[in-house]
Amino acid sequence: MTEPLLFELTSPGRVGCRLPAVDVPEAALPGDLLREDLPLPELSEREVVQHFTRLSQLNFSVDTGFYPLGSCTMKYNPKMHEDVARYPGFTQIHPRQDESTVQGALQLMCELQGYLGEITGLPAVSLQPVAGAHGELTGMLIIRAYHLERGDEDRNTVLVPDSAHGTNPATAAMCGYRVVTVPSDRRGNIDAQELDRLMDESVAGLMLTNPNTLGLFEEHILEVAEIVHGAGGLIYCDGANMNALLGISKPGELGTDVLHLNLHKTFSTPHGGGGPGGGATAVTEELGPFLPLPVVARRETKEAGAGRLEYYLDYDRPSSIGPVSGFFGNFGVMVKAYAYLRSLGESGLREVSEDAVLNANYVLHRLKEYYDLPYDRFCLHECVFSGTVQAKLGVHTIDIAKRLIDLGFHPPTVYFPLIVDEALMIEPTETESVETLDAFVAAMRQIAREAEEEPQVVRSAPESTPVGRLDEVAAAREPNLRWMG
Amino acid sequence: MSSYIPNTDSDRARMLKSVGLDSVPELFEVIPAEKRYPVLELPPPLSEMEVKRLLRGLAERNADLDHHPCFVGAGSYRHFVPSVVDHIVSRGEFYTAYTPYQPEVSQGTLTAIYEFQTMICALTGMDVANASMYDGATALAEAGLMACRSTRRHKLIVASTAHPNHRRVLRTYTQGMGIEVEDIGRAEDGDVNLSHARQLLDDGTAAIMVQHPNFLGCLEDLAPLSELAHAVGALLVVSVDPIALGLFKAPGDLGADIVVGEGQSLGSPPSYGGPYLGFFACREKYLRQLPGRLVGMTTDSEGRRGFVLTLQPREQHIRREKATSNICSNEALVALAAAVYLAVMGKQGLRHVAELCYHKAHYAVEEIASLSGYEKLLGRFFKEFVIRTPVPPAEVHQRLWERGIIGGYELGKDYPELAGCLLFCVTEMNSREEMDLLVETLKSIGEEK
Structure with a gap:
């Protein structure tokens, strides 16, 4: 079953929303500027609702099933978040209102900055970046501004491990840096010797993900920090995997200078089909002056004898890199992250990471006899297998992924990290029950057996979906990117 | 225990056994011991009911546009959402x-x-x-x-x-x-x-x-x-x-x-x-x-x-x-x-929204510009317009707020030559009554000068 497009459902004269009549005298329209045709669809409200409801049913989602997409932290999204973020006092406020009329919003932002600073051990926080990669850009521009302000103008290189997310090198390039790749060692850590060799006065910093994209904690993290700092560089930590460390360890105490958080991952705000996210960026006290404009701050009111706090937008920050988005960031996302943190507190956050890590290790141990495990260590929040054993039988990771769909699961992240052949990156998160994990393990074991006994079943998957495997080559060769009738 | 986590202690015990460990903290021994299990100084956890009450309180400390006529745009607009x-x-x-x-x-x-x-x-x-x-x-x-x-x-x-x-x-x-x-x-x-x-x-x-x-x-x-x-x-x-x-x-x-x-x-x-x-x-x-x-x-x-x-x-x-x-x-x-x-507004609806904005904004500007001391600057416009005010814009803004109206963006911050001006926005959401209240209030501000 596929759903027709809006443009196939349209019928001239239909209206989906009635608006009031003009209640003022009509002004003359500037005839020379008016458009002749507006080629939008014409549908009744009922048809629009039916269309998009049917589309929604073509999606796999966290609400409908297990979604172990590695590095994406597809945890359950509390329904309460959706309700509180829709309070009119949050949605119906304008970013140009006087600060005195939005004290509740500013207080929420200021406190959220404080909580994130406490969790990361990096006390200066900006909520303005709206996605992980946006936080990376913010963070790397801060590192650049820091070096420039010190007159250290020749640092033109950023080091990025070969296991990094693609956003890391892309971000460094957007800041004008040359990117040099650092290899990983045999245990899945950054190769400290290579790092030491590459680290010199031309290097602005190292972009590190910890735990890294293998789901492994950097075993030599303190040594890595010493090497980078020793040569005058700074450490950027990609906090995409922070779900492993809440209340377990503070990146700021491990030598990190700048870190972004993915509010949509770690703080369950949720993912929205690919955004809106939140890319809050936390830095050391020393780097605080470089944060984007403005930062939310508080002070005692000037009213006599008041002693009360008032919240305000601090624009008086001459070293700032400037604003990174139109206003103050994705406020609606911040409300959800705030609700999550107030729900869980210290003990709840620690429990999140403990259970996320226990769940991942449980899956790792129950599958390692069936799939190749290139780095056989305890993992943190996710585990990375290789499908090379199955590939030799003619069943590739893409086939395993598609077969999982038929068995009722969203596939893990596949073919990433790049340093693992036929990679399968599984992140169960803390919100899945042991029964769900057992069912997933059973499905993965079934596929391993099928790869040996009846590979065609795996290779021809999925059979249960509204469309089968789609021709991506044709899509790219002759792009059809909009409906032309 | 968080209601978002299904694992019970007996589940955990079973899983740990499968993994070959005795306790959860052993999973984190790879982290340098002195950096492990820090204290997080955060407010204590709250129930769903308490979180909702807390957030409603914060939301109610904001003056929202459902209760206040709004005539500011400047990059963020209040349009009708079906x-x-x-x-x-x-x-x-x-x-x-x-x-x-x-x-x-x-x-x-x-x-x-x-x-x-x-x-x-x-x-x-x-x-x-x-x-x-x-x-x-x-x-x-x-x-x-x-x-x-x-x-x-x-x-x-x-x-x-x-x-x-x-x-x-x-x-x-x-x-x-x-x-x-x-x-x-x-x-x-x-x-x-x-x-x-x-x-x-x-x-x-x-x-x-x-x-x-x-x-x-x-x-x-x-x-x-x-x-x-x-x-x-x-x-x-x-x-x-x-x-x-x-x-x-x-x-x-x-x-x-x-x-x-x-x-x-x-x-x-x-x-x-x-x-x-x-x-x-x-x-x-x-x-x-x-x-x-x-x-x-x-x-x-x-x-x-x-x-x-x-x-x-x-x-x-x-x-x-x-x-x-x-x-x-x-x-x-x-x-x-x-x-x-866009699907629900469709071909007719989007044009209708745009026309409402256009006509209403032009009505508002005519009314305001007819007031003594107020002057419309600049040429052809859509839904936002610049008004030179007889008293400093910050004061106008403040006086409007005293009447519960969120109105006008002060242009002097970004355009020094327009320091005496406010940028107003009118959309289909602004009723004629709201606009008349705005005009009347601006009139009294001008007259009290």
């Missing part, structure tokens, strides 16, 4: 999914993005549109970077009539890239100054960047800018208000090469500045330089139609440091809201 929109984006199948990497189980999101792309092309008159950018400001910044890549040039000239914050974000984005950004002055009527643009333009210029209607509300004349830009091989980048495109010519028909804009007006509330929606469209010949995700139509082996993410070699997860941008997550759910909004 109930349909929020009901669709509240479906868990949409909002708890992620980027549609597995197309067979993501046809809902992929189809909706394809429809969004199609409708953005229809509005802007462009050939291709991407799946979204973060907001209007970052869309403009990415358009500047793309123009530089496409032309292999390193200079952007930007209308000072474009949103001041969007121009600041452009400077933030370009600061490491060796790109020169220059501001084009303003003409008497509020439009970009063409002769100044001509002076700044040279064969090293990658693009002229302009906003239409501009920050001051004025309708820019795009055709001569297109001629100027194209004469030296530069691109014309236009940032637009998508609601205005319900009424006015598509920039694509006036020579624009890249059209971007803030899409919040299309079905999303002001939300104190976000989540918003950047939209990004261009002519087909620049397709390979486009940042962000794209959805394309294709078929499966049985010939059934389906949609996939396509042309991914432009993107960071494939091309890494050579990608067209670092963008990964965008504003998918806000783009879905825009698609639902």
Whole structure:
């Protein structure tokens, strides 16, 4: 079953929303500027609702099933978040209102900055970046501004491990840096010797993900920090995997200078089909002056004898890199992250990471006899297998992924990290029950057996979906990117 | 124990046994001991009931637009959002999914993005549109970077009539890239100054960047800018208000090469500045330089139609440091809201919204300009207009608020020559009664002077 497009459902004269009549005298329209045709669809409200409801049913989602997409932290999204973020006092406020009329919003932002600073051990926080990669850009521009302000103008290189997310090198390039790749060692850590060799006065910093994209904690993290700092560089930590460390360890105490958080991952705000996210960026006290404009701050009111706090937008920050988005960031996302943190507190956050890590290790141990495990260590929040054993039988990771769909699961992240052949990156998160994990393990074991006994079943998957495997080559060769009738 | 975590202590014991450990903390022994299990000084955990009460309290400390007539825009607009929109984006199948990497189980999101792309092309008159950018400001910044890549040039000239914050974000984005950004002055009527643009333009210029209607509300004349830009091989980048495109010519028909804009007006509330929606469209010949995700139509082996993410070699997860941008997550759910909004408003509805804005704003400006001491400045406009006030704008603003009206953006901060002026915005949400209250209040402020 596929759903027709809006443009196939349209019928001239239909209206989906009635608006009031003009209640003022009509002004003359500037005839020379008016458009002749507006080629939008014409549908009744009922048809629009039916269309998009049917589309929604073509999606796999966290609400409908297990979604172990590695590095994406597809945890359950509390329904309460959706309700509180829709309070009119949050949605119906304008970013140009006087600060005195939005004290509740500013207080929420200021406190959220404080909580994130406490969790990361990096006390200066900006909520303005709206996605992980946006936080990376913010963070790397801060590192650049820091070096420039010190007159250290020749640092033109950023080091990025070969296991990094693609956003890391892309971000460094957007800041004008040359990117040099650092290899990983045999245990899945950054190769400290290579790092030491590459680290010199031309290097602005190292972009590190910890735990890294293998789901492994950097075993030599303190040594890595010493090497980078020793040569005058700074450490950027990609906090995409922070779900492993809440209340377990503070990146700021491990030598990190700048870190972004993915509010949509770690703080369950949720993912929205690919955004809106939140890319809050936390830095050391020393780097605080470089944060984007403005930062939310508080002070005692000037009213006599008041002693009360008032919240305000601090624009008086001459070293700032400037604003990174139109206003103050994705406020609606911040409300959800705030609700999550107030729900869980210290003990709840620690429990999140403990259970996320226990769940991942449980899956790792129950599958390692069936799939190749290139780095056989305890993992943190996710585990990375290789499908090379199955590939030799003619069943590739893409086939395993598609077969999982038929068995009722969203596939893990596949073919990433790049340093693992036929990679399968599984992140169960803390919100899945042991029964769900057992069912997933059973499905993965079934596929391993099928790869040996009846590979065609795996290779021809999925059979249960509204469309089968789609021709991506044709899509790219002759792009059809909009409906032309 | 958190209600979001199903594991019980007996589940954990069973799992630990399977893993071969005695306790959970043993899983973290890889972390240096002295850095392990720090104290987090956070407020104590609260129940759902308590969190809701707390947040309602914070929400009620904000003066919301449901209770206060609002006449400020300046980059964030209050337009009517039909109930349909929020009901669709509240479906868990949409909002708890992620980027549609597995197309067979993501046809809902992929189809909706394809429809969004199609409708953005229809509005802007462009050939291709991407799946979204973060907001209007970052869309403009990415358009500047793309123009530089496409032309292999390193200079952007930007209308000072474009949103001041969007121009600041452009400077933030370009600061490491060796790109020169220059501001084009303003003409008497509020439009970009063409002769100044001509002076700044040279064969090293990658693009002229302009906003239409501009920050001051004025309708820019795009055709001569297109001629100027194209004469030296530069691109014309236009940032637009998508609601205005319900009424006015598509920039694509006036020579624009890249059209971007803030899409919040299309079905999303002001939300104190976000989540918003950047939209990004261009002519087909620049397709390979486009940042962000794209959805394309294709078929499966049985010939059934389906949609996939396509042309991914432009993107960071494939091309890494050579990608067209670092963008990964965008504003998918806000783009879905825009698609639902455009579908439900449709051909007639969007034009109707634009006409209501136009007529009401023109009514308001006539009434205000007829008051003693108030003067309308600048030329043809859509829904925002500049008024010189008889008392300092900050005072007017404050006095309006004393009557519960949120009104007017003080222009002096960004345009010193307009220090005595307020920028007002009127949309279909402003009733005649509200406008009359605004006018009456302004009158009394002027008379008390």
